[in-house]
Amino acid sequence: MDVPAVKVLVSNEADDLVGHGLLSRLQHVEVVSYDPNVEELTSQQSTASVLLPPYRSSHRPIRLLGQFGALKMVQLLSAGGDEWAADVPKGVVLATARGAHAGPVSEWVLSAVLTQLRQWPALVRFQDKSVWAHRKFEADTLAGKRALILGAGAIGTEVARRLKVFGASSTLVASRPRKGVLGADSLPEVVSGHSVVVITVPLTDKTRGLVNSEFLRLMDDNAILVNAGRGKIVETDALVRELASGRLRAALDVTDPEPLPVDHPLWAQQGTVISPHSARTVPGTNRLCYEVAVLQIAAFLRGEQPSNAVEHD
Structure with missing residues (x-):
């Protein structure tokens, strides 16, 4: 019996392209690209179960949260979750990339x-x-x-x-x-x-x-x-x-x-x-963040609580 693929929404910006390749290696995952600057998601994007905000200025897609029909997880690429904690709906897992930085x-x-x-x-x-x-x-x-x-x-x-x-x-x-x-x-x-x-x-x-x-x-x-x-x-x-x-x-x-x-x-x-909030901004950090994100999402798909999950309202 075929297991339906889980749609994971990943930014199409240059710093996030490395994530497309890493996430596509996960079994039963369909990577769906999106522009974090848009005001409205497409019908395909809005059915995603997992959202990854972009590596840079990750708060931009917060306004899109209300457009998802079955969102189950938001996986951040930052070490902290404070920018998103107040907006992610109750019941949706919020995880960070703690450790990558x-x-x-x-x-x-x-x-x-x-x-x-x-x-x-x-x-x-x-x-x-x-x-x-x-x-x-x-x-x-x-x-x-x-x-x-x-x-x-x-x-x-x-x-x-x-x-x-x-x-x-x-x-x-x-x-x-x-x-x-x-x-x-x-x-x-x-x-x-x-x-x-x-x-x-x-x-x-x-x-x-x-x-x-x-x-x-x-x-x-x-x-x-x-x-x-x-x-x-x-x-x-x-x-x-x-x-x-x-x-x-x-x-x-x-x-x-x-x-x-x-x-x-x-x-x-x-x-x-x-310095302008740039302590992590050196070559390769985005890849480190996505490597942690892959582990967190893989754990979630196995039915486990991701180790970097954070409490939120």
Whole structure:
């Protein structure tokens, strides 16, 4: 008896074409192409059981959710599901590509920390003025530093592994304690004593505004805040005040608001390095995301709960 193919809707954009090939290898799957910019699905597309938002600007197809007749799963290519959680209908599985981003994002974190410690922003400004800046700046070393990592998932643990190579030690914090990882309740006692604080947690009701004025006040003088998670985890106004005073430094891949307006005061802070939500954006990351997505969808088709499934309303 033939098993009917499950229709999986996959973006037709260039970054998503790799997914067509990977998903077509699954048994009993029909890959259906779609344009994530359209306002209306075709009759064939609307019968798909699984939707994959595009690799870039994945929120675009949210408006199409109401057009599906039998949607059973939304498989994201991002590490977090916060952009979709409020819109995916109850009863539809929502899964992420958690794990695919660990390498690229942890590499960005290391580059951001080293950029700040070695004073590359200041050096570039000197270079722009053709100034040989010998002994005109104060660099620091990562060796011997302590880093507090908020988030002990794939990205956070990979950041800790890479920091160790440079002679730095890490304190990992997650929502609940486990072997080698502290629970979030211990944060007020452990923030101080770390030269670097790295954010890799997902955005949830509990992490929204977690890094507030009190958290920032507890950070050591001249410490570096590195945000590779979500902008709303940090209270922006409180961060701007600390940066403007010169007491803290920051490296931000995400901000609140995002994109950051042209006239926002974060741009003007000398102790800040900002990248445009691009920590994962290096060649091959899209393939890594689709490889994880294939595993999640395969598990779902076997009747299992995907390991990256996230709770949503």
